[in-house]
Amino acid sequence: MNETIRIGHTACPHDCPSTCALEVEILDSGRIGRVRGAKANSYTDGVICAKVARYAERVHHPDRLTKPLIRTGSKGGGAWKEAGWDETLDLIAERFRQAAERYGTETVWPYYYAGTMGLIQRDGIHRLRHAMRWSYQFDSICINPAWTGYHAGCGAVRGLDPREMHESDVIVIWGTNAVATQINVMRHATQTRKERGAKIVVIDVYDTETMRQADMGLMLKPGSDAALACAVMHVLFRDGLADRDYMARFTRGSEALETHLKSRGPQWAAPITGLSVEEIEAFAHLVGRTKNSFFRLGYGFTRGRGGAVSMHAALCIPAVTGAWQVKGGGALHGNGDIFGIDSSVVKGTRRADPSIRHLDQSRIGAILTNDPEALNGGPPVTAMLIQNTNPVNVAPEQEKVRRGFLRDDLFTVVHEQFMTETAELADVVLPATMFVEHDDIYRGGGHTHILPGPKLIDPPEGPKPNHHVIEELARRLGVSEMEGFGRTERQLLDNLTERSCLGTYDEVVEKRWVDKAIAFEEAHYLNGFAHPDGLFHFDPDWTDVHNGQRPAKTMGLQGQVERLGTLPDHTGHLLEEADAGHPFRLVTAPARNYLNSSFAETATSQKKEVRPTAILNEQDAAHLKIAEGDPIALSNGRGEVVLHAVIANKAMVGTVVAEGIWPNKAHENGCGINTLIGADPIAPHGGAAFHDCRVAIRKL
Ligand SMILES: Nc1nc2c(c(=O)[nH]1)N[C@H]1C(S)=C(S)[C@@H](COP(=O)(O)OP(=O)(O)OC[C@H]3O[C@@H](n4cnc5c(=O)[nH]c(N)nc54)[C@H](O)[C@@H]3O)O[C@H]1N2
Numbered sequence: 035m036n037e038t039i040r041i042g043h044t045a046c047p048h049d050c051p052s053t054c055a056l057e058v059e060i061l062d063s064g065r066i067g068r069v070r071g072a073k074a075n076s077y078t079d080g081v082i083c084a085k086v087a088r089y090a091e092r093v094h095h096p097d098r099l100t101k102p103l104i105r106t107g108s109k110g111g112g113a114w115k116e117a118g119w120d121e122t123l124d125l126i127a128e129r130f131r132q133a134a135e136r137y138g139t140e141t142v143w144p145y146y147y148a149g150t151m152g153l154i155q156r157d158g159i160h161r162l163r164h165a166m167r168w169s170y171q172f173d174s175i176c177i178n179p180a181w182t183g184y185h186a187g188c189g190a191v192r193g194l195d196p197r198e199m200h201e202s203d204v205i206v207i208w209g210t211n212a213v214a215t216q217i218n219v220m221r222h223a224t225q226t227r228k229e230r231g232a233k234i235v236v237i238d239v240y241d242t243e244t245m246r247q248a249d250m251g252l253m254l255k256p257g258s259d260a261a262l263a264c265a266v267m268h269v270l271f272r273d274g275l276a277d278r279d280y281m282a283r284f285t286r287g288s289e290a291l292e293t294h295l296k297s298r299g300p301q302w303a304a305p306i307t308g309l310s311v312e313e314i315e316a317f318a319h320l321v322g323r324t325k326n327s328f329f330r331l332g333y334g335f336t337r338g339r340g341g342a343v344s345m346h347a348a349l350c351i352p353a354v355t356g357a358w359q360v361k362g363g364g365a366l367h368g369n370g371d372i373f374g375i376d377s378s379v380v381k382g383t384r385r386a387d388p389s390i391r392h393l394d395q396s397r398i399g400a401i402l403t404n405d406p407e408a409l410n411g412g413p414p415v416t417a418m419l420i421q422n423t424n425p426v427n428v429a430p431e432q433e434k435v436r437r438g439f440l441r442d443d444l445f446t447v448v449h450e451q452f453m454t455e456t457a458e459l460a461d462v463v464l465p466a467t468m469f470v471e472h473d474d475i476y477r478g479g480g481h482t483h484i485l486p487g488p489k490l491i492d493p494p495e496g497p498k499p500n501h502h503v504i505e506e507l508a509r510r511l512g513v514s515e516m517e518g519f520g521r522t523e524r525q526l527l528d529n530l531t532e533r534s535c536l537g538t539y540d541e542v543v544e545k546r547w548v549d550k551a552i553a554f555e556e557a558h559y560l561n562g563f564a565h566p567d568g569l570f571h572f573d574p575d576w577t578d579v580h581n582g583q584r585p586a587k588t589m590g591l592q593g594q595v596e597r598l599g600t601l602p603d604h605t606g607h608l609l610e611e612a613d614a615g616h617p618f619r620l621v622t623a624p625a626r627n628y629l630n631s632s633f634a635e636t637a638t639s640q641k642k643e644v645r646p647t648a649i650l651n652e653q654d655a656a657h658l659k660i661a662e663g664d665p666i667a668l669s670n671g672r673g674e675v676v677l678h679a680v681i682a683n684k685a686m687v688g689t690v691v692a693e694g695i696w697p698n699k700a701h702e703n704g705c706g707i708n709t710l711i712g713a714d715p716i717a718p719h720g721g722a723a724f725h726d727c728r729v730a731i732r733k734l
Pocket residue numbers: 049050051176208209210211212214215216237238239240242255256257258259332333334335336337338621623624625626627628629630725
């Protein structure tokens with residue numbers, strides 16, 4: 035067979051800070067072939083992760099959903115009947131209408147997340163939510179502690195252009211397993227080492243593939259990053275490596291910080307972090323003596339109950355050294371605030387009403403099991419529309435989540451590409467298209483580009499884009515005459531690109547991407563930080579800090595915010611520390627071949643990841659008489675999860691690491707890893723503490 039191959043240009047839609055510019059082989063048969071990173075994009079630079087390079091396996095997967103399904107037997111029983119789109123949408127509209135008649139419109143909870151990062155397909159659900167006055171979602175599951183901590187220091191979520199790494203002599207990769215979760219960070223870092231001998235420092239709680247490539251690896255105890263940051267700054271002040279001129283001009287609270295840190299030196303931090311005094315001193319001297327140190331701050335070290343404080347504490351270091359003044363010096367967590375995208379019409383925000391209740395995405399278990407506090411003063415949730423997320427697998431307090439979804443008085447619609455564990459518990463399942471099959475646009479998280487993702491191939495017969503479901507429900511619910519509705523994806527895309535001063539969508543497609551990098555002075559906050567006083571805050575008022583997202587006041591945090599203090603400090607009192615009954619601290623880190631709950635359906639990823647494992651230190655394993663490969667149970671008050679032991683000195687004594695969110699059913703007792711994770715919100719602005727969890731371990 036001699037097929038000709040065309041190349042289609044698009045962007046990766048997945049929930050990953052890299053948002054790679056892609057080149058997709060399109061075969062005569064209408065299928066896709068290999069996927070490659072665009073060489074011409076200066077951030078992607080021709081490099082993408084292996085799981086997306088083999089995307090044909092996911093798009094042309096035999097298990098893809100192709101027909102609307104209506105449940106026939108009991109919830110979760112697996113009996114479905116196939117139905118046509120029209121009758122299924124009629125049924126959904128009728129059931130949503132009935133639910134609202136009985137309990138008021140807030141009983142309907144549209145639940146979504148970032149399975150696609152497309153600004154049309156992901157966010158259109160808000161247009162319908164606003165028009166119908168359905169409950170709002172407080173998006174807390176991923177970014178909140180990180181963004182809030184960053185915002186507390188800088189006043190905005192933006193920082194260095196990632197390509198500036200090539201002008202850095204030290205690159206600190208803190209709390210992100212870049213090799214697994216954002217390969218391009220690693221690519222730029224290792225290239226810089228080749229180009230100019232830059233030193234790479236990696237800070238993590240276990241010996242990741244990223245740490246193995248580091249010149250200096252700092253392995254610490256989970257949740258102890260703020261203590262490390264304090265000790266580093268203590269050394270900087272002590273040894274004359276603090277830039278006092280810079281602090282006087284650009285920061286608030288430096289004198290109080292210096293005094294506060296007097297008692298928080300390396301001797302204090304060593305037992306807290308598990309690092310040696312020498313390691314802490316060496317790291318402090320390295321960044322203190324290298325002005326152009328690039329702090330690439332990830333999410334992982336913020337997924338604990340002190341997460342916002344940890345992020346802020348790490349971010350304080352370049353403000354003490356004055357790194358921000360030079361090329362290649364400063365910090366980057368994300369660049370969310372530089373893009374100036376106006377999606378108000380797509381989201382229908384003109385009809386947003388602050389009096390409508392918010393429900394915390396991470397507390398879906400408590401919400402669906404009718405916890406009055408989690409319901410935030412409103413009616414029970416009795417109807418849901420779910421797009422781009424798999425909460426039965428990824429949300430904390432899994433036992434409650436499952437129990438909630440099994441309620442007979444809850445009507446659940448899941449729009450999905452695969453029969454996920456959330457779809458299995460639905461009343462109606464709708465088949466969804468994939469990114470190469472629909473039009474959309476994306477923006478970078480860890481870089482500065484906006485990238486179009488036009489439709490490249492036809493979907494199989496059956497799956498429809500999210501946009502279709504939103505529009506067809508709007509029509510049936512009588513709101514399709516409102517602003518923003520009744521348009522095609524292309525019309526909405528034109529509206530979005532034109533409102534965002536990017537020209538028409540076709541023009542953006544023609545260019546392949548638009549680079550929205552800001553000027554050096556802005557990126558380095560040399561015209562002032564983004565707080566009203568223009569200063570970096572060493573001493574944030576946590577009661578007044580959030581990440582720009584509403585509601586500013588988070589539910590369920592009464593009395594918690596005060597416990598954060600003001601100046602950076604160790605957050606031990608906030609953590610779920612080990613105790614006599616639960617002597618281990620569990621970290622649920624990402625797997626390289628899965629992306630959250632996605633790719634667990636592809637055979638290659640499954641084969642590479644093998645089975646759900648827990649990495650145990652040799653000493654802990656010997657103590658528990660556990661051998662390599664043994665089935666072991668991890669448990670706490672929330673439940674029990676079965677995994678297989680991997681014994682290696684990759685983590686400290688007392689730390690256990692489970693990589694990947696495996697399907698719940700991949701675990702021998704059917705309980706997934708999130709059975710063990712708590713859903714209590716992280717102060718001051720919500721979040722889920724996926725890497726802050728105490729467990730007992732027993733050999734089975
Ligand atoms: N392959 C793959 N890629 C992904 C994902 C995936 O699941 N798999 N998920 C995507 C998503 S949604 C996101 S938000 C990003 C997140 O990507 P990252 O920013 O990398 O964050 P995490 O994946 O939460 O964790 C990263 C690292 O933090 C470490 N860590 C945990 N606790 C601590 C701590 O207390 N201190 C320190 N210093 N380190 C700690 C973990 O061991 C892990 O190695 O990645 C995206 N990319």
